Amino acid sequence: xxxxxxxxxxxxxxxxxxxxxxxxxxxxxxxxxxxxxxxxxxxxxxxxxxxxxxxxxxxxxxxxxxxxxxxxxxxxxxxxxxxxxxxxxxxxxxxxxxxxxxxxxxxxxxxxxxxxxxxxxxxxxxxxxxxxxxxxxxxxxxxxxxxxxxxxxxxxxxxxxxxxxxxxxxxxxxxxxxxxxxxxxxxxxxxxxxxxxxxxxxxxxxxxxxxxxxxxxxxxxxxxxxxxxxxxxxxxxxxxxxxxxxxxxxxxxxxxxxxxxxxxxxxxxxxxxxxxxxxxxxxxxxxxxxxxxxxxxxxxxxxxxxxxxxxxxxxxxxxxxxxxxxxxxxxxxxxxxxxxxxxxxxxxxxxxxxxxxxxxxxxxxxxxxxxxxxxxxxxxxxxxxxxxxxxxxxxxxxxxxxxxxxxxxx
Ligand code: CTP
Numbered sequence: 001x002x003x004x005x006x007x008x009x010x011x012x013x014x015x016x017x018x019x020x021x022x023x024x025x026x027x028x029x030x031x032x033x034x035x036x037x038x039x040x041x042x043x044x045x046x047x048x049x050x051x052x053x054x055x056x057x058x059x060x061x062x063x064x065x066x067x068x069x070x071x072x073x074x075x076x077x078x079x080x081x082x083x084x085x086x087x088x089x090x091x092x093x094x095x096x097x098x099x100x101x102x103x104x105x106x107x108x109x110x111x112x113x114x115x116x117x118x119x120x121x122x123x124x125x126x127x128x129x130x131x132x133x134x135x136x137x138x139x140x141x142x143x144x145x146x147x148x149x150x151x152x153x154x155x156x157x158x159x160x161x162x163x164x165x166x167x168x169x170x171x172x173x174x175x176x177x178x179x180x181x182x183x184x185x186x187x188x189x190x191x192x193x194x195x196x197x198x199x200x201x202x203x204x205x206x207x208x209x210x211x212x213x214x215x216x217x218x219x220x221x222x223x224x225x226x227x228x229x230x231x232x233x234x235x236x237x238x239x240x241x242x243x244x245x246x247x248x249x250x251x252x253x254x255x256x257x258x259x260x261x262x263x264x265x266x267x268x269x270x271x272x273x274x275x276x277x278x279x280x281x282x283x284x285x286x287x288x289x290x291x292x293x294x295x296x297x298x299x300x301x302x303x304x305x306x307x308x309x310x311x312x313x314x315x316x317x318x319x320x321x322x323x324x325x326x327x328x329x330x331x332x333x334x335x336x337x338x339x340x341x342x343x344x345x346x347x348x349x350x351x352x353x354x355x356x357x358x359x360x361x362x363x364x365x366x367x368x369x370x371x372x373x374x375x376x377x378x379x380x381x382x383x384x385x386x387x388x389x390x391x392x393x394x395x396x397x398x399x400x401x402x403x404x405x406x407x408x409x410x
Contacts, residue, residue, distance in 0.1 A: 001028045002189050003070040005090035007115040008048070010038030012165040013097035013131035013175035018043055020096060020178040021051045027182065030070035032086050034058065034115050036102070057086065060114045087118035092185050095119065096157070097131035097175045100142050106154075107145035125188035129157035129181055133164055134171025151374065153392050157184045194405050196237035201277035202230040202255075203270055203317075205245035207263040209290035211309055212299045219285045223247030225334075225361075225375060226283030228393035230255045232401055233281075241273045245284050263287045263314040274321050279404050281332045282318045283359075290314050322354040330407045332357045332400065338364045346380045356407045357381045359400055379403055 033048040045056035067076040068085025111117040160174045204226020208216035230242040231252035240255040260266045289311035335346045346360040358380045376390035388399045
């Protein structure tokens with residue numbers, strides 16, 4: 001049983017939102033509804049009120065007789081100060097139907113109605129189910145807006161294909177069926193526990209190889225991608241060992257964090273945990289070379305016109321671990337590649353290092369990879385390539401872990 005907030009915008013498919021509310025309440029969920037004024041031309045608030053057993057809100061300044069409570073909740077003794085109490089209490093927020101105009105508003109971050117303000121204030125799962133004419137759905141502006149909200153973390157419940165509201169018109173754009181809407185909401189609510197009891201070893205961050213007592217050869221990895229994998233794996237039930245090389249982020253909850261600085265330290269830490277691990281996700285950027293003879297003190301510049309530092313190759317940790325893998329272990333490597341040959345190089349690494357998957361970052365693309373909150377990757381496996389469109393790193397982490405789960409059950 002969950003608290004669901006349903007946002008209804010002004011489209012003919014609003015009648016299906018009524019069927020959704022019937023299904024959701026029958027399934028035991030407590031539902032509250034917010035409507036845009038235009039949507040009330042299609043379905044009157046009384047209809048939703050009768051089925052949910054709770055008043056419907058439209059206006060940001062309208063007092064809520066239930067003071068932000070959901071059906072079945074005790075009535076709060078004080079009226080909520082914020083008109084956003086409804087979304088704060090919701091376990092999930094579904095906007096269905098979402099018109100092209102509503103999606104444009106969400107993409108732009110407009111807060112011009114209770115429905116759109118609630119969208120901006122939501123910190124739980126948000127699902128958007130578009131419904132519109134097929135030409136509007138395929139318009140470049142709508143494509144752009146939909147891509148933007150997905151990038152912002154929305155779970156899209158894609159429209160189906162078939163007969164549309166306008167006479168004689170058919171195509172994409174029909175609101176997903178009420179059963180599909182409920183399944184999508186329940187999937188977003190259910191914590192996936194598909195890594196229960198699995199030991200996942202993740203490396204993250206970037207190693208630093210000392211030149212002298214104060215300087216090092218390093219790289220630009222922030223550790224965000226590896227931390228997202230560790231956090232999502234723990235949330236999905238895994239026991240996580242996280243080997244963190246120079247990461248300045250808070251520890252992800254539920255992970256056993258081992259801190260390292262150099263490639264050699266990372267090699268030892270991963271080597272110690274690998275024997276017992278079921279899954280290795282090697283997201284760290286490990287130095288390929290290190291100074292042969294780091295100076296004990298600080299190298300002084302006086303009397304030098306130039307300084308030559310000789311580097312030697314480090315051990316390829318991933319290849320070394322792959323060499324001692326036992327049956328049942330799943331190995332995922334990362335590859336930061338630059339430019340159009342990215343996938344070719346990644347396929348080479350998949351084979352050379354004997355991996356189950358290689359996650360390829362094309363670091364030539366703007367706004368992704370290093371120190372960004374979003375990433376766009378391609379997951380390369382022997383079975384083929386799966387592009388993961390630009391999304392928050394937590395979502396990319398889930399896509400990677402979906403592959404791990406599939407590889408383990410294959
Ligand atoms: N890796 C590793 N140990 C190293 C270098 C890399 O374990 N000394 C791992 C990385 O963590 C990553 C994968 O190997 O998961 C691929 O790293 P990358 O540097 O892209 O591959 P290389 O084989 O070093 O190839 P390149 O010449 O492109 O650097």
